[in-house]
Amino acid sequence: xxxxxxxxxxxxxxxxxxxxxxxxxxxxxxxxxxxxxxxxxxxxxxxxxxxxxxxxxxxxxxxxxxxxxxxxxxxxxxxxxxxxxxxxxxxxxxxxxxxxxxxxxxxxxxxxxxxxxxxxxxxxxxxxxxxxxx
Amino acid sequence: xxxxxxxxxxxxxxxxxxxxxxxxxxxxxxxxxxxxxxxxxxxxxxxxxxxxxxxxxxxxxxxxxxxxxxxxxxxxxxxxxxxxxxxxxxxxxxxxxxxxxxxxxxxxxxxxxxxxxxxxxxxxxxxxxxxxxxxxxxxxxxxxxxxxxxxxxxxxxxxxxxxxxxxxxxxxxxxxxxxxxxxxxxxxxxxxxxxxxxxxxxxxxxxxxxxxxxxxxxxxxxxxxxxxxxxxxxxxxxxxxxxxxxxxxxxxxxxxxxxxxxxxxxxxxxxxxxxxxxxxxxxxxxxxxxxxxxxxxxxxxxxxxxxxxxxxxxxxxxxxxxxxxxxxxxxxxxxxxxxxxxxxxxxxxxxxxxxxxxxxxxxxxxxxxxxxxxxxxxxxxxxxxxxxxxxxxxxxxxxxxxxxxxxxxxxxxxxxxxxxxxxxxxxxxxxxxxxxxxxxxxxxxxxxxxxxxxxxxxxxxxxxxxxxxxxxxxxxxxxxxxxxxxxxxxxxxxxxxxxxxxxxxxxxxxxxxxxxxxxxxxxxxxxxxxxxxxxxxxxxxxxxxxxxxxxxxxxxxxxxxxxxxxx
Numbered sequence: 001x002x003x004x005x006x007x008x009x010x011x012x013x014x015x016x017x018x019x020x021x022x023x024x025x026x027x028x029x030x031x032x033x034x035x036x037x038x039x040x041x042x043x044x045x046x047x048x049x050x051x052x053x054x055x056x057x058x059x060x061x062x063x064x065x066x067x068x069x070x071x072x073x074x075x076x077x078x079x080x081x082x083x084x085x086x087x088x089x090x091x092x093x094x095x096x097x098x099x100x101x102x103x104x105x106x107x108x109x110x111x112x113x114x115x116x117x118x119x120x121x122x123x124x125x126x127x128x129x130x131x132x133x134x
Numbered sequence: 135x136x137x138x139x140x141x142x143x144x145x146x147x148x149x150x151x152x153x154x155x156x157x158x159x160x161x162x163x164x165x166x167x168x169x170x171x172x173x174x175x176x177x178x179x180x181x182x183x184x185x186x187x188x189x190x191x192x193x194x195x196x197x198x199x200x201x202x203x204x205x206x207x208x209x210x211x212x213x214x215x216x217x218x219x220x221x222x223x224x225x226x227x228x229x230x231x232x233x234x235x236x237x238x239x240x241x242x243x244x245x246x247x248x249x250x251x252x253x254x255x256x257x258x259x260x261x262x263x264x265x266x267x268x269x270x271x272x273x274x275x276x277x278x279x280x281x282x283x284x285x286x287x288x289x290x291x292x293x294x295x296x297x298x299x300x301x302x303x304x305x306x307x308x309x310x311x312x313x314x315x316x317x318x319x320x321x322x323x324x325x326x327x328x329x330x331x332x333x334x335x336x337x338x339x340x341x342x343x344x345x346x347x348x349x350x351x352x353x354x355x356x357x358x359x360x361x362x363x364x365x366x367x368x369x370x371x372x373x374x375x376x377x378x379x380x381x382x383x384x385x386x387x388x389x390x391x392x393x394x395x396x397x398x399x400x401x402x403x404x405x406x407x408x409x410x411x412x413x414x415x416x417x418x419x420x421x422x423x424x425x426x427x428x429x430x431x432x433x434x435x436x437x438x439x440x441x442x443x444x445x446x447x448x449x450x451x452x453x454x455x456x457x458x459x460x461x462x463x464x465x466x467x468x469x470x471x472x473x474x475x476x477x478x479x480x481x482x483x484x485x486x487x488x489x490x491x492x493x494x495x496x497x498x499x500x501x502x503x504x505x506x507x508x509x510x511x512x513x514x515x516x517x518x519x520x521x522x523x524x525x526x527x528x529x530x531x532x533x534x535x536x537x538x539x540x541x542x543x544x545x546x547x548x549x550x551x552x553x554x555x556x557x558x559x560x561x562x563x564x565x566x567x568x569x570x571x572x573x574x575x576x577x578x579x580x581x582x583x584x585x586x587x588x589x590x591x592x593x594x595x596x597x598x599x600x601x602x603x604x605x606x607x608x609x610x611x612x613x614x615x616x617x618x619x620x621x622x623x624x625x626x627x628x629x630x631x632x633x634x635x636x637x638x639x640x641x642x643x644x645x646x647x648x649x650x651x652x653x654x655x656x657x658x659x660x661x662x663x664x665x666x667x668x669x670x671x672x673x674x675x676x677x678x679x680x681x682x683x684x685x686x687x688x689x690x691x692x693x694x695x696x697x698x699x700x701x
Contacts, residue, residue: 011259027701035701064278064279064625
């Protein structure tokens with residue numbers, strides 16, 4: 001079974017070049033990828049993760065909203081009993097915020113210039129095994 | 135026929151072919167035996183193959199008068215003004231915007247005090263997307279990537295003490311541009327500066343939002359109508375103001391090639407003017423105030439050629455396709471910004487050098503105004519220190535290097551002229567291809583344009599990852615130890631709270647009945663295809679209606695555009 005990944009753009013940030021390049025490289029690496037498109041609320045992102053039964057959520061943020069949106073998304077995932085989903089984040093994230101994100105429960109922060117191969121490798125190595133279907 | 139070189143005809147270029155072949159076998163290939171080519175294949179940043187050498191043979195078919203001409207004359211390849219920077223230097227126009235209006239106003243004054251010559255405004259995401267600062271979810275984005283504007287009370291604070299009749303202002307806004315244009319007009323008016331004395335530019339180029347920048351609100355159809363409304367409105371009551379700045383910048387930043395940037399930008403320009411023509415508005419009334427905005431990217435020569443080709447192609451399209459007779463309709467005035475995507479988070483001071491060479495290609499390409507990125511912008515809104523260096527970069531180029539002392543200095547270069555011609559021809563072919571799909575709106579709606587850009591972005595990323603392109607500090611010359619963090623700009627955490635308070639006060643103190651009437655008038659005008667919405671929007675702005683209220687009414691009538699999930 002391929003790893004299933006949701007790539008999401010929370011809030012009003014329209015910078016989607018990186019999100020789309022990452023989505024394509026994960027797909028090319030054999031993963032099943034759903035891209036939410038821009039303008040997503042934390043609720044709609046978590047809904048997509050659950051509906052798609054995704055093991056991995058990649059959040060893309062390039063407009064400074066990363067801390068608030070990540071906090072909301074992580075809280076909602078916990079509430080929905082989906083805290084085993086691997087949540088990673090990419091974009092223009094100052095170092096001090098990257099550290100904060102990691103303590104919140106984001107497992108990896110990928111800054112500008114990260115090779116897509118590193119993202120692919122990380123997800124391959126860290127994606128949780130599929131939950132047994134009920 | 136005046137040829138570009140003193141070669142009388144192509145016979146001479148035939149004569150060169152023999153010696154060139156001899157040079158290749160006797161010299162070039164021998165050189166390569168000792169020093170093999172650095173790259174397996176040399177291409178421009180956009181992927182066009184680059185030959186070893188360019189000679190008169192490469193430009194044998196270029197006619198000086200027809201293809202280049204003199205600066206200030208059709209087809210404007212050599213520039214839109216006869217004297218170019220000798221007479222009027224390009225405008226140093228740094229975009230600024232964060233926090234509340236007062237914060238950005240202080241930044242304006244700082245920039246002007248350091249020699250900036252034009253203003254430019256970035257708005258925050260709620261403003262760009264037509265929401266008020268008290269939106270239940272989006273209030274967290276207030277003031278972050280631009281200034282928060284809810285009502286005309288905010289634009290008064292934004293331009294406090296700025297002489298709007300002396301200094302030109304650019305407003306980077308699209309989806310909600312009609313509201314901001316009205317606010318600018320009303321701000322001037324309430325300060326006693328009539329519309330005919332206001333100069334500046336509003337971006338208001340909605341089509342590239344659907345394919346590149348992603349700050350759209352309504353579907354393309356009504357959005358194009360709104361652009362035409364603003365163009366007609368400005369022609370009537372703000373005749374020195376550019377109501378649209380057709381932008382390739384975001385298309386390029388999203389990953390397009392130089393040719394795609396050019397073709398999609400000019401295609402958008404044609405779309406707006408043809409839509410206006412269908413409504414019975416003579417293109418010669420609107421075209422003279424259409425301005426442009428391009429990226430100046432890493433590839434030094436390609437960008438110069440792109441800007442020269444852009445002017446010539448626009449002139450050709452305006453004269454031949456739109457049938458414009460007024461020479462002012464033919465000339466493309468352009469702003470350029472150095473490439474945000476070329477900035478690296480690694481070794482940030484290197485960005486000063488990148489920005490300098492990109493700015494230089496903008497100048498050699500003949501732009502009318504220029505924004506130079508700050509070295510810390512891969513992370514955040516620029517700090518004062520960083521933005522000052524960006525301004526100084528332009529001043530050094532203008533005053534110390536001599537590059538502005540002669541008009542179009544690279545004309546006649548075999549390579550530049552060949553590249554200019556190639557880019558022009560390829561862009562023209564892509565415009566024709568888009569026409570064959572039913573025009574740019576149809577090409578956007580079919581997903582073609584988004585896919586085109588995504589494919590180009592992917593290709594460039596793969597080149598970097600295969601190390602076919604060296605990015606200093608990123609995939610080569612990498613520092614082992616990451617440096618201590620820069621002093622980054624930080625937004626006052628009370629921004630949203632304060633902005634919401636002001637919004638509430640403004641709404642509480644206005645004449646509710648008049649405000650409500652003004653909004654209803656917009657709604658009924660929006661339902662009528664032929665009515666210009668701008669007088670109604672202006673009225674609503676005067677009555678202290680908010681960006682969110684005006685856009686909310688239009689959302690009800692027109693609906694929202696759904697974002698694409700293609701990648």
